[in-house]
Amino acid sequence: QVQLQESGPGLVKPSETLSLTCTVSGGSISDYYWTWIRQSPGKGLDWIGYIYYSGSTNYNTNYNPSLKSRATISVDASKNQFSLKLRSVTAADTAVYYCAKGDHSGSWYGWIDPWGQGTLVTVSS
Amino acid sequence: DIQMTQSPTSLSASVGDRVTITCRASQSISNYLQWYQQKPGKAPKLLIYAASSLQSGVPSRFSGGGSGTDYTLTISSLQPEDFATYYCQQSYTTLWTFGQGTKVEFK
Numbered sequence: 152q153v154q155l156q157e158s159g160p161g162l163v164k165p166s167e168t169l170s171l172t173c174t175v176s177g178g179s180i181s182d183y184y185w186t187w188i189r190q191s192p193g194k195g196l197d198w199i200g201y202i203y204y205s206g207s208t209n210y211n212t213n214y215n216p217s218l219k220s221r222a223t224i225s226v227d228a229s230k231n232q233f234s235l236k237l238r239s240v241t242a243a244d245t246a247v248y249y250c251a252k253g254d255h256s257g258s259w260y261g262w263i264d265p266w267g268q269g270t271l272v273t274v275s276s
Numbered sequence: 277d278i279q280m281t282q283s284p285t286s287l288s289a290s291v292g293d294r295v296t297i298t299c300r301a302s303q304s305i306s307n308y309l310q311w312y313q314q315k316p317g318k319a320p321k322l323l324i325y326a327a328s329s330l331q332s333g334v335p336s337r338f339s340g341g342g343s344g345t346d347y348t349l350t351i352s353s354l355q356p357e358d359f360a361t362y363y364c365q366q367s368y369t370t371l372w373t374f375g376q377g378t379k380v381e382f383k
Contacts, residue, residue: 196377213370264322
């Protein structure tokens with residue numbers, strides 16, 4: 152049973168970089184879509200992006216264009232972790248950030264399960 | 277980007293009611309459609325994937341249907357633990373998107 156746990160600072164100053172790590176336990180980090188999603192207080196779910204890691208140096212990333220190239224997702228296979236960096240944050244980036252596993256089977260892909268418990272990141276000076 | 281529009285935004289229902297939530301995509305998504313349930317303070321939980329496949333462990337009162345641009349999530353007999361917010365999500369393109377959510381409240 153795969154489990155995910157987010158970690159990182161709960162408070163980030165405006166204009167700085169938000170950095171979060173997700174530790175994957177109970178399964179391999181290869182051959183899945185490792186995903187970040189956020190949810191602003193009282194709002195809906197906002198897909199940030201994913202990294203598909205297929206081993207060694209082979210990976211593919213996709214991001215929500217609304218983030219205007221501020222986001223970077225990477226994998227550290229040796230630690231079974233993946234990370235999110237979001238640059239130049241503003242108060243609008245205050246949200247609960249979830250890491251999750253995107254799954255696939257045959258020609259079907261893109262369902263998200265399981266999710267981490269989420270971590271609140273507040274952007275404030 | 278593919279836009280996902282859910283309706284209604286909220287609904288009031290009673291235990292035992294049959295409830296249907298609709299999700300419309302801005303273009304055909306060929307059944308690359310998932311449904312999630314979220315309770316307050318908790319992470320979302322996958323209910324349905326590929327439009328109509330029930331995730332393991334999810335009660336059979338939940339079902340999904342539809343095709344093309346229009347999809348539905350049906351709860352055949354609403355239970356007390358089903359009061360929550362439900363989201364659809366498309367994965368037809370490499371840029372995934374969620375609907376805005378439907379809150380199911382107690383009447």
